[in-house]
Amino acid sequence: MFGRRRRRDEETPAVAEETARMPERESGPWDAEEPHPERERVDLGGLRLPVGPGFEIQLNLSGDRIVGAVVLVDGSALQVHAFAAPKRSGIWDEVRAELVAAVKKAGGAAEEAQGPFGTELLARVPAEEGPQPVRYLGIDGPRWFLRAVLSGRAAQDAEAAAVLEDVVRDIVVVRGDEPMPPHEPIELRLPPEARQAAEGQGPGRPGLDPFERGPEIAEIR
Template sequence: MFRRRRAKREITAEPAVQEAPPMRESGPWDADEPHPERERVDLGGLRLPVGEGFEVQLNVAGDEIVGALVLVGDSALQVHAFAAPKSTGIWDEVRTELAAGVKDAGGRVEEREGPFGVELAGKVPVEGQGEQPVRYIGIDGPRWFLRAVLSGKAATDPAAAETLENVIRDIVVVRGEEPMPPKEPIRLRLPAEARQAMEQHASRDKKPDFNPFKRGPEITEIR
């Protein structure tokens, strides 16, 4: 008895076309995701947008740059970037710690909904200046966490805050691939122009009393 064998049909699946994820309307951005190009100060772990009338200072801990301060008029924005777990954010935990720290220092804050989600707003004691209004903003990113602190006029005036909130929206965080424990600061560095100018002044045995930008912010150190 003969049986007719059915011909085997080869089915080839069409390769799935992976579309690029749509660009979000605003940041802060991760360095590996699509983001708009604009003028930013390259601080290594952070690329900080700049604008007319901005002054940028760097927060230094020991010999390391750990944060940046943006001054605009009577307002200030302080930003720090930290490593975070891949699977979960840390803003809920950090927010609780911040609230406890402010309370221990004699200040007061409360949670409220802001343009970036839940934030802390209140007043903190400042030596010789009484109480100062402040807003703590936290953004969980992919393997990083950005903490922003608004003080001065921007802490209470929505119009003044808008300029610095737009700075936060355009920050680019460069996390890097090296393993880091959660809450470890992402290292920053001086911009290339500032480093070159410092090396030139050092070679002539002069103090670095220069402005590293012809147009734009002044980079100074806060110890």
């Protein structure tokens, strides 16, 4: 009788430790400091970006700084940027209003809708080939804000969108501890394998082209 009780007590710490490692939420985007599932991700410093078969990754540049990334797959594009945000409040409401104003000023249209990450924007933005559908997603995290933009097939096709929505759910944001003003982009960096390829020291990761600028869609901070 006492032996069974001791065995249960001995098992408790291991069970508690395993529980602590499990995510408290079912999906992300994840903060680097919270438990999250392990999987293959490209380490871009401020973002750890999931990769999958057929993915091509490009980087957004602002001058010499890497400030965002684009995932291209099967006629769809996902553009992601991470920004600093206040500790106790999000900025998606503010950013969303700015996006609506910018799209309308450019001659496009935008309206709010409910999506898998909460309120999002469905927009049509001017382009050389005519107005293009775009979805703007925003996720407020702890001291960071993640903006995701779906274009191409994923802007209208649910099946194509699901692939890239899963990417958003598995992104890890690395905010860091340094003070940053709200709306300041969280700077990214080339992953080690891409830096080695750029320096002629290695083959690099297939599907990662660090020297391509991704499509810029209504760039609003």
